[in-house]
Amino acid sequence: MRFVPPPALRPSDKVAVVAPASAFDRKSFEAGLAxxxxxxxxxxxxxxxxxxxYLAGDDSRRLAELSEALSDPSVKAIFAARGGYGxxxxxxxxxxxxxxxLLVGFSDLTALHLxxxxxxxxxxxxxxxxxxxxQPAEVAQRLFHLLESTEPPRPLTGAAPLVPGIAEGPLxxxxxxxxxxxxxxxxxxPLEGAVLLLEDVGERPYRLDRMWxxxxxxxxxxxxxxxxxxxxxxCEEKDAxxxxxxxxxxxxxxxKLPCAVGFGIGHGAVNLPVALGSRVxxxxxxxxxxxxxPAVSEPRA
Numbered sequence: 001m002r003f004v005p006p007p008a009l010r011p012s013d014k015v016a017v018v019a020p021a022s023a024f025d026r027k028s029f030e031a032g033l034a035x036x037x038x039x040x041x042x043x044x045x046x047x048x049x050x051x052x053x054y055l056a057g058d059d060s061r062r063l064a065e066l067s068e069a070l071s072d073p074s075v076k077a078i079f080a081a082r083g084g085y086g087x088x089x090x091x092x093x094x095x096x097x098x099x100x101x102l103l104v105g106f107s108d109l110t111a112l113h114l115x116x117x118x119x120x121x122x123x124x125x126x127x128x129x130x131x132x133x134x135q136p137a138e139v140a141q142r143l144f145h146l147l148e149s150t151e152p153p154r155p156l157t158g159a160a161p162l163v164p165g166i167a168e169g170p171l172x173x174x175x176x177x178x179x180x181x182x183x184x185x186x187x188x189x190p191l192e193g194a195v196l197l198l199e200d201v202g203e204r205p206y207r208l209d210r211m212w213x214x215x216x217x218x219x220x221x222x223x224x225x226x227x228x229x230x231x232x233x234x235c236e237e238k239d240a241x242x243x244x245x246x247x248x249x250x251x252x253x254x255x256k257l258p259c260a261v262g263f264g265i266g267h268g269a270v271n272l273p274v275a276l277g278s279r280v281x282x283x284x285x286x287x288x289x290x291x292x293x294p295a296v297s298e299p300r301a
Contacts, residue, residue, distance in 0.1 A: 003170060003277035005122050006100035008296035009040070009147045013076040016069035017044035017129060019056035021108040022084025024130045029081055031133025035140055036079060048081060055086045063090045071098045077147060080128045083107030088178070091115055091187050102147060102295065104128075106271065107201075110174030114182055117172050117189035117277050122295055125174055125197065125265065126273025136270060143273045150298060152291035156263050156272060159229070159287035162249050165258030167226025168292070171280045173197035175266075180211040183218045191223040195282050195289075197274070199230030199266030204237050205247040212251045226258040226282040228289050230265030258284035 009015075015036070026049070036042050047065060050057030069078045078101060088111045096119045103112060104124040116123045126143050127135055145153050172194040173179055179198070182188045200208065215221065229252075235244040245261070252259040260282065264270040274280075275295035282289050 003117070003120055003122050004100050005278075005295060005297045006102055008150060008299040009076050010299055011039055011148070013040050014074050015040045015042050015077045015079060016072070016075040017042050017048060017079050017081055018065050018069050019048045019050075019081040020062045020066045020090060020112070021056060021080070021086035022054055022082055023051040023056045024082035028130035028133060032127070032129030032131065035132050036129065039144055042079070043075070054084070056081070059089050062086060063093055066090060067094065070096070070101070073099060075101065077102045077104065080105030080109050082128050082130045083109055087111040088181065096121065104143070104273070107175050107267065108178060110178040111182060111187070113174050113276050114172075114179065114189055115187040117170075118187055122275055122277035124273050124295060125276050127271045131271060139270060139272060146273055146275055146295045148296070150294045150296060152294050155288050155290035156274070157288050158264075159260035159262040159289070161260050161284050161287055162229070162252040163255070163257060163259040164285040165226070166284070167195050167258045167282045169193040169195050169225045169279065171195050171197055171228070171274060171276050171278055174199070174276070176200040176208065176211050177203060180214045183214060183220070191220055193225050194223070195226045195228055195280050196220065196224045197228050197230065197265065197276070199232065200235060201233045201267035203232075203235050205235065205240070205242070205244050206237075208232070208235060208244070209247055209251065216255070221255040221257060224257060226284065227252060227255065228263055228282050229259065229261035230263045231268035233267040258282055260284040260287045260289075262287070263289055
């Protein structure tokens with residue numbers, strides 16, 4: 001599949017902030033908004049603060065807000081306020097045929113990332129607003145580079161090899177829990193030749209095994225070219241004689257695909273943004289992940 005990169009942003013561009021998943025902490029939101037406001041002009045409606053059970057308002061509110069941000073030509077990119085849960089509920093009614101623009105988010109936003117990749121769109125797996133204010137400066141710098149530059153970002157380094165080898169292909173994936181639940185739906189993108197990105201939080205090793213095995217039984221690892229593993233935060237089994245890393249190594253070795261673990265992507269203290277849909281080179285032996293192309297095209301005149 002050929003992915004279509006949207007035009008690059010410029011400083012001071014208008015961007016939309018949406019809450020398509022769970023409600024959020026106002027203080028963390030404002031801290032992330034302050035970071036974003038130093039670069040762009042964020043816009044959001046009062047409805048972004050709505051709460052309905054475990055969601056940021058009911059489905060109709062969240063769908064209308066996201067749909068408007070996707071269709072509004074004055075909005076150059078979309079930033080999610082928080083993950084949590086809720087995006088999957090919106091997918092059947094969501095239209096993704098408007099002008100391409102970058103979505104920024106992770107965790108539950110994986111559902112929307114996958115739908116965008118299924119539609120041939122690129123997007124940014126990166127901090128939501130409630131996480132952005134807690135991230136080191138390098139994260140915001142890398143995010144702005146992805147959004148604005150027609151040069152690829154610096155490679156990610158420092159991962160540990162699980163299965164040696166090299167793979168090149170579009171980067172697809174995100175949160176393992178969300179990704180595994182979209183298998184078999186119209187919103188799951190093609191994985192042929194892809195480098196599969198996976199990360200998660202708070203899932204005990206046997207649950208990771210179950211979700212990974214679901215992907216294996218669905219043929220995901222027969223189609224993918226390689227696997228880049230981010231952070232698996234809070235995924236240890238209390239008082240166990242084994243660690244999460246042991247389980248991930250065994251699962252990766254079963255696939256025989258090039259695989260490295262420990263890229264600074266996900267729910268940890270550092271969540272380095274990467275461009276989904278962009279072609280990458282995974283050198284699992286060296287523990288590096290390199291973008292071979294930018295996330296954006298030349299800005300509109």
